[in-house]
Amino acid sequence: MIINGRQVASTILSEIAQQVALLKSGRPKLAFLLVGEHPASQTYVRSKKKACAATGIESTLIALSSDISQEALLSQIALLNIDSKIDGILVQLPLPPHIDARAVMRAVDPAKDVDGFHPLNLGKLLLGEDDGFCPCTPQGIKTLLEKQNLPVNGKKVVIVGRSNIVGKPLAALLMQKKPHCNATVTIAHSHSEHLTDITLSADILIAAIGKPLFIKKEMVRPGAIVIDVGINRLNDQTIVGDVDFTPVSAIASHITPVPGGVGPMTIAMLLQNTYLSHIRRHPWH
């Protein structure tokens, strides 16, 4: 069965829109910081802004030149941190090489860090504390599984990829001692030996690698659930995932397509976090 992430995300966006319409404290507002003219980043920000508009969340785009200094970028973030109208700050990655992305992530007020990349929020996730922000892609994957009634509890989850934005926080999330979590999680990466043996052991296989069609049918246990996080642009501009979709979909019990799987869920979770930030900052909402 193909999991329709677009449909699940659209239901979540409608729910957010209903909640936003009921707010007495004004509309939540999300600020995007876009440095340079990276075409994929521009596309991502456009989609996120469109989703904001559809839910009644206000958004503002601060487009900065690719040669902006680190100091000037940090000053922009400091201004957004103290702007009481701003509930969420999203610095679109990647940043140009002369900018220290870690310093930028740390500069965002953790209370407005709707991407969930600040060390404080990642630490809270690791500790199982609920008053931070969970990164959007991991949260989107967990929500997608939950909405499809696919149990994670006690299941063997294999995540291929250990990035700070997907693999690591996803492992922390799915292993939590909480409902819809409690998975037995294995993380694999480019140094993992016998990768196929590892992936074949998965009840739920999650690919977050960034290599087109990397996960072949032979790497998937028949009946497994396959979640494809990858977004890879081929030379002919086609977008494909990290999973060799057609053959793998023939043996998987459930699989997410690319596009239309995890991507829309990531955006839905960003808006959910922005709404959450707004109501935390306006307890009288």
Ligand code: NDP
């Ligand atoms: P990174 O490049 O930061 O991480 C990739 C991971 O894959 C690394 O841990 C790397 O291992 C591992 N890897 C690379 N090659 C192999 C290999 N041959 N065998 C096993 N593991 C390997 O990528 P991201 O996590 O940022 O993104 C992954 C993919 O997900 C990308 O396509 C990205 O575009 C997409 N993405 C999609 C999102 C969505 O909303 N759908 C959101 C975020 C990302 P090592 O650590 O050893 O280098």
